[in-house]
Amino acid sequence: MYEKALTTLSEEEVLGMGAAADKGEADNAGMGVLRAWGAMEERVGEVDRARVIYNYLLSLAIQKEEREGLVSGGGAKTTMIKTYLLQFEKKHGDRVKVEEEVLRVKREQYEHTLSTNYYDYDVWMDYAKLEENELYEGIEQGVQEGIKAQVVERVRGVYSRATSYVPI
Secondary structure: OHHHHHHHOOHHHHHOOOHHHHOOOOOOHHHHHHHHHHHHHHHOOOHHHHHHHHHHHHHHHHHHHHHOOOOOOOOHHHHHHHHHHHHHHHHHOOHHHHHHHHHHHHHHHHHHHHHHOOOOHHHHHHHHHHHHHHHHHHHHHOOOHHHHHHHHHHHHHHHHHHHOOOOO
């Protein structure tokens, strides 16, 4: 049933933006159905399946917002789904998954703040410190070289972007 629904429902049906949206009405039925479905899977112990459903719902919401010209991941529906996903990971995820989700939320907060003011140097420094701490923790835990390289690039990227906004 799960696989059939994901392949047969349109994105508008999943996100609840069908005929009611054409009339200008807010219709959250589709999103509610997927969320209820995920909650049902969670209750019966299918945590991995519930996680897939919630992540799928999140990806659809982000794609829809990008097409509408919103800042990626900054809309009301996406924010609500992300909050629910964070709660889900805190309840069912292992420590690593929870930490990844918290880092993702913090990164998005920094990116959102910086999208309104690129010259907020305190935010740039806090953002860089967040990425550096992830790197140092990864080194202490002995992460794989490929992952370490990705984190190093992320740290360099934050510093590079920050320095590009320094007034001359």
